[in-house]
Structures are given as structure tokens and as C-alpha cells.
Amino acid sequence: MPLRPRDAPPTATLARRIEDAGLNASAPPQQAFVxxxxxxxxxxxxxxxRCINALQRGHLPLDIMLARCRAAFSSAGLPLIVRITPFTQPPDLDAELAARGWRRFDETLVLAKLDLQPQTPQLPPRSRLQxxxxxxYAEVVGQLRGSPPDQIAAHFERLAASRVPYQGHLLLGPRDELLACGQIALEDSLAGLYDIFTPEVQRGRGHARALCQALLQRALEQGSRHAYLQVDEANAPALKLYQGLGFVPAYRYHYRSEEADAH
Structure with missing residues (x-):
């Protein structure tokens, strides 16, 4: 998504705060440091x-680090995946993994909305935010995505254990039909938008935009000054929506894995 001339990216300090907030909001109970x-x-x-975030430059050789991490992920029944961000340590980790033949995938944009302003969300007629x-929430969004029961249970477990409180919302129509759903995660003056989803039969009607406006207004009322979200760089409709709401690129990240079928 190219920057328009009037867009200004967040400062490096705010980008770093957004990365920390995103890590806090996505923390599962099952984690460890190596x-x-x-x-x-x-x-x-x-x-x-379910990935590695390389936060600090360690003392162990890379091959030993990867071997230890591989053992931990194998024990958990998970593919070994490394998340690469502008903050990854050591800075050449991405190049080192590429040289070992690790596949790069899931290019992701982190977007930021600076200086939230009061607004009156235009919800669909006779709809309500529940x-x-x-x-x-984990059950609703899991069913929409076709997630198996173990993933739905893990999603609930992560939300329930998070030290950053999530606030899930359903946008319901006049017959209580689901129009869209989404969550906000609030930490200090930052509000993260998560799991924004519109059922296929409801897409193209502006429901996601109305929902996001309502969530941002609720975040503002609770003291948030900035907002952030993460979106697949290939998701053109979502990027158009978020840019229309005033979000601008903050930074990018991607994943690497040595396993061809990791996803």
C-alpha cells in the first residue's frame, strides 16, 4: 500500500511501542525464552x-539456537517458524535464514492511526453493537474461519490469559444476524484492532468500516490516543478499508520456516 503525499508514518518510538503492544496482546500461556x-x-x-520472536542478540551460535528452538517446537507439535521484524536481533537473522534455504511467507503490514478523534459511527439501520x-468471541470468529475445535480452544485460552484485556464485539442486524465482529486490545494509550471479520454473505456493505469506527470510538472513550492493526499485505480490500479510516504504514514483518508446509 503506497503512502499518499499527505500521509506521515509514525515515529520510530511509536512504532516500537506498537510492536511491544502487539507482542503483549498476542501472548499465549505457552511461551519461554531461549x-x-x-x-x-x-x-x-x-x-x-506460535513462532519465535528474536528480541535480543544472544550468546549462542545460530545453529545451536535453532536446534534448541527446533526441539521445543517439535515437542509442542508445531512447525518451527521465525517472525522477522525491523526489530529482530541479530539484524542479519533474515539473511542468515534465507542462506539456509528457509522459506519466506505471509508478508504483513502493521498500520497505525495517529491521534484518534471523536466521531459518530454510522452503524447500519436497526443494528447494535453487542x-x-x-x-x-473465540467460538464465533473460529466458526466463521472454519477453525477446528483445538484452534478455537487455544484462541479462547490466549484471550482469557492475556494480561492485555480484549473487548470483543459483535455487530448484529435487526434479526440478530451477524454483520461483522472485531476486538480491541487496550494498553496505555494504544488500541489494537484484532480479528476483524465479516461473514461472506455480508461483505461489500460497509459493515466492517462501521464496526471499526465504533471500536475506535470506544477505545478513544477509554483513553486511547493511537490505534494499530496488522493486515496481510496481499489483502487489497482490507488495506483499502483501513487506509480509508486513516491508518498509515508503520512497518512490515514476515515469517520464515525451514518446513515447506508451515503455515
């Missing part, structure tokens, strides 16, 4: 909760 690398070992769908708890 020589400065954060291993997340959740069986859920979200790769953020708050729901983590169990119901």
Missing part, C-alpha cells in the same frame, strides 16, 4: 502466538 529469543508455543491459528466475552 538466550534472548521469545518462543511462543500455542496450538492456535494465529502465527503470532459486547461478548472471550469464550463466545
Amino acid at each position: 538466550d534472548g529469543w521469545l518462543l511462543r508455543l500455542s496450538p492456535g491459528k494465529a502465527k503470532r502466538s 459486547p461478548v466475552g472471550p469464550a463466545q
Whole structure:
């Protein structure tokens, strides 16, 4: 998504805060450190909760680090995946993994909305925004995505255990039909938008835009000043939606894995 002339990216300090907030919001109960690398070992769908985040430059040789991490992920029944961000340590880790033949995939944009302003969300006629708890939200969005029961259970477990409170919402129509769903995760003055989803039969009607506006307004009312989200760089409709809401690129990340079928 190219920057328009009037767009200004967030400062490096805010980008770093967004990365930290995203890590906090996606933390599963199953995680451990190995020589400065954060291993997340959740069986859920979200790769953020089942990958390596290389946060610090460790002391061990890379091959030994990878061997230790491989053993941990194998024990958890998960493919070994490394998340590569502008903050990855050591900085040449991406090149080192590429040289070993690790596949690069899932190019992701982190977007930021600076200086939230009050707004009146334009919800569809006779619709309502219904708050729901983590169990119901994980079930709803899991069913929409076709997730198996173990991934739905892992999603609920992560939401319930998160130290960053999630607020799940369903946008319901006049007959209580689901129009869209989404969550906000609030930490200090940052609001993260997560799991924004519109059922296929409801797409193209502006429901996701209305939902996001309502979630941002609720975040503002609770003290948030900035918002962020993560989106697949290939998802053109979502990028158009978020750019229309005033989000701008903050940074990119991707994943690498030595396993051809990792996803």
C-alpha cells in the first residue's frame, strides 16, 4: 500500500511501542525464552502466538539456537517458524535464514492511526453493537474461519490469559444476524484492532468500516490516543478499508520456516 503525499508514518518510538503492544496482546500461556529469543508455543491459528520472536542478540551460535528452538517446537507439535521484524536481533537473522534455504511467507503490514478523534459511527439501520466475552468471541470468529475445535480452544485460552484485556464485539442486524465482529486490545494509550471479520454473505456493505469506527470510538472513550492493526499485505480490500479510516504504514514483518508446509 503506497503512502499518499499527505500521509506521515509514525515515529520510530511509536512504532516500537506498537510492536511491544502487539507482542503483549498476542501472548499465549505457552511461551519461554531461549538466550534472548521469545518462543511462543500455542496450538492456535494465529502465527503470532506460535513462532519465535528474536528480541535480543544472544550468546549462542545460530545453529545451536535453532536446534534448541527446533526441539521445543517439535515437542509442542508445531512447525518451527521465525517472525522477522525491523526489530529482530541479530539484524542479519533474515539473511542468515534465507542462506539456509528457509522459506519466506505471509508478508504483513502493521498500520497505525495517529491521534484518534471523536466521531459518530454510522452503524447500519436497526443494528447494535453487542459486547461478548472471550469464550463466545473465540467460538464465533473460529466458526466463521472454519477453525477446528483445538484452534478455537487455544484462541479462547490466549484471550482469557492475556494480561492485555480484549473487548470483543459483535455487530448484529435487526434479526440478530451477524454483520461483522472485531476486538480491541487496550494498553496505555494504544488500541489494537484484532480479528476483524465479516461473514461472506455480508461483505461489500460497509459493515466492517462501521464496526471499526465504533471500536475506535470506544477505545478513544477509554483513553486511547493511537490505534494499530496488522493486515496481510496481499489483502487489497482490507488495506483499502483501513487506509480509508486513516491508518498509515508503520512497518512490515514476515515469517520464515525451514518446513515447506508451515503455515
